[in-house]
Amino acid sequence: xxxxxxxxxxxxxxxxxxxxxxxxxxxxxxxxxxxxxxxxxxxxxxxxxxxxxxxxxxxxxxxxxxxxxxxxxxxxxxxxxxxxxxxxxxxxxxxxxxxxxxxxxxxxxxxxxxxxxxxxxxxxxxxxxxxxxxxxxxxxxxxxxxxxxxxxxxxxxxxxxxxxxxxxxxxxxxxxxxxxxxxxxxxxxxxxxxxxxxxxxxxxxxxxxxxxxxxxxxxxxxxxxxxxxxx
Amino acid sequence: xxxxxxxxxxxxxxxxxxxxxxxxxxxxxxxxxxxxxxxxxxxxxxxxxxxxxxxxxxxxxxxxxxxxxxxxxxxxxxxxxxxxxxxxxxxxxxxxxxxxxxxxxxxxxxxxxxxxxxxxxxxxxxxxxxxxxxxxxxxxxxxxxxxxxxxxxxxxxxxxxxxxxxxxxxxxxxxxxxxxxxxxxxxxxxxxxxxxxxxxxxxxxxxxxxxxxxxxxxxxxxxxxxxxxxxxxxxxxxxxxxxxxxxxxxxxxxxxxxxxxxxxxxxxxxxxxxxxxxxxxx
Numbered sequence: 001x002x003x004x005x006x007x008x009x010x011x012x013x014x015x016x017x018x019x020x021x022x023x024x025x026x027x028x029x030x031x032x033x034x035x036x037x038x039x040x041x042x043x044x045x046x047x048x049x050x051x052x053x054x055x056x057x058x059x060x061x062x063x064x065x066x067x068x069x070x071x072x073x074x075x076x077x078x079x080x081x082x083x084x085x086x087x088x089x090x091x092x093x094x095x096x097x098x099x100x101x102x103x104x105x106x107x108x109x110x111x112x113x114x115x116x117x118x119x120x121x122x123x124x125x126x127x128x129x130x131x132x133x134x135x136x137x138x139x140x141x142x143x144x145x146x147x148x149x150x151x152x153x154x155x156x157x158x159x160x161x162x163x164x165x166x167x168x169x170x171x172x173x174x175x176x177x178x179x180x181x182x183x184x185x186x187x188x189x190x191x192x193x194x195x196x197x198x199x200x201x202x203x204x205x206x207x208x209x210x211x212x213x214x215x216x217x218x219x220x221x222x223x224x225x226x227x228x229x230x231x
Numbered sequence: 232x233x234x235x236x237x238x239x240x241x242x243x244x245x246x247x248x249x250x251x252x253x254x255x256x257x258x259x260x261x262x263x264x265x266x267x268x269x270x271x272x273x274x275x276x277x278x279x280x281x282x283x284x285x286x287x288x289x290x291x292x293x294x295x296x297x298x299x300x301x302x303x304x305x306x307x308x309x310x311x312x313x314x315x316x317x318x319x320x321x322x323x324x325x326x327x328x329x330x331x332x333x334x335x336x337x338x339x340x341x342x343x344x345x346x347x348x349x350x351x352x353x354x355x356x357x358x359x360x361x362x363x364x365x366x367x368x369x370x371x372x373x374x375x376x377x378x379x380x381x382x383x384x385x386x387x388x389x390x391x392x393x394x395x396x397x398x399x400x401x402x403x404x405x406x407x408x409x410x411x412x413x414x415x416x417x418x419x420x421x422x423x424x425x426x427x428x429x430x431x432x433x434x435x436x437x438x439x440x441x442x443x444x445x446x447x448x449x450x451x452x453x454x455x456x457x458x459x460x461x462x463x464x465x466x467x468x469x470x471x472x473x474x475x476x477x478x479x480x481x482x483x484x485x486x487x488x489x490x491x492x493x494x495x496x497x498x499x500x501x502x503x504x505x506x507x508x509x510x511x512x513x
Contacts, residue, residue: 050403050406050407052403071406071411072403072406072407072412073406073407073408073409073410073411073412075407076407076408076409077409082407084404084407088401088403088404088407090396090397090400090401090404090405091400092396092400093393093396093397093400097393097396097397100390100393101393101394101397101405101408101410102408104390104394104408104409104410105408105409146408150408150409
């Protein structure tokens with residue numbers, strides 16, 4: 001049984017059809033990358049999961065259960081945490097309050113404020129700072145820490161390397177590999193081939209609102225993957 | 232002079248009780264609620280009806296509960312629908328609601344001014360620096376301070392308060408954390424309209440009851456919200472006290488300009504600092 005599945009999903013913003021029959025699935029503890037050039041509908045997949053598009057056709061399944069009436073809170077309440085593009089830090093809340101917000105679902109699990117602060121010591125040092133006072137890399141740590149606070153089974157990250165220095169991207173890759181080895185499922189929506197290759201086991205290529213290709217990353221070189229992104 | 236300052240705090244306290252409801256509703260729903268003054272008026276009439284049967288404090292409680300229910304119904308049927316509409320649509324719809332509520336109250340209680348009695352427990356005066364001051368006015372100040380402190384504690388130290396602060400800034404991000412912002416909004420709008428009911432009852436003995444009694448104070452409350460900063464509770468508290476003093480001292484020392492002074496201050500603030508004292512939105 002998959003943790004998350006899109007089955008022939010057609011999704012619209014108003015009258016504009018962005019997804020044209022997207023089908024993919026992610027099983028428990030899998031690390032999957034969703035790649036594609038700008039504007040092909042990668043973020044629309046996240047927005048569809050958050051109920052922000054109109055699903056005209058097809059089904060979104062979480063743990064094998066078709067979800068009608070997707071809402072912003074549906075994914076988190078079903079064990080799927082999302083780190084949005086741009087990180088989505090609430091600017092007027094402190095670092096610690098942003099973390100506490102992530103625990104809203106009260107799902108049981110290993111993650112707590114203390115454990116997240118142990119993973120990212122800077123979040124303990126800056127616990128009383130406003131979220132936006134952090135650097136880009138620190139904000140990404142806060143966004144991931146907040147997502148972990150929900151004790152998810154699947155972590156979706158939308159363009160997490162955007163705006164980060166290469167050394168921080170390396171740290172991010174190491175972190176995601178470590179979380180994946182601990183059993184956390186990861187859906188990495190990315191264009192950074194190096195990060196994808198280090199973190200993911202499988203990939204889907206999204207093109208013109210549909211999955212154009214998929215496979216194991218073991219069989220695909222970085223150059224080939226780069227070519228997929230550039231199609 | 233001290234008595235004048237106290238009178239200014241009384242009016243500021245009433246403004247705060249009304250303005251904080253506007254802030255709560257705008258924060259969660261981004262609805263500029265022109266019906267809020269009419270909800271204040273309806274709350275005063277409901278309290279008056281119960282009070283006339285001899286239950287002043289019962290009137291206070293019944294009014295708050297009834298207005299909370301009205302608020303929840305408004306949120307579920309009107310504000311939720313207006314969420315994705317242009318601001319001008321929300322202004323027109325809530326303005327229409329105001330007219331409907333005024334017509335309903337006129338049909339039930341008539342247009343004549345009604346006198347809301349002071350409860351026996353709070354009748355009389357106390358001497359402050361040798362001058363008599365009504366106990367009831369001190370009660371109004373106490374209610375405003377108690378609400379300000381309770382609301383601050385609720386927002387700052389409770390889990391729901393954290394969600395409200397988050398959703399007031401970014402409802403989408405808040406929702407993605409697993410929080411049902413519509414359910415949260417039901418609580419918040421219900422609280423905001425309950426406070427309108429509370430302020431209507433508390434203002435009843437100070438103002439005469441009439442179907443249009445909410446209009447003037449609503450305008451002052453909007454000025455408070457704008458000056459304090461859209462979405463800012465602390466800003467609304469400071470601005471309400473400031474407008475209360477301007478209103479009161481203006482009436483005594485510059486009666487010809489008293490009605491325009493709050494507007495002049497608002498224009499000045501909007502030019503100097505469009506986000507208000509403590510807001511982050513324009």
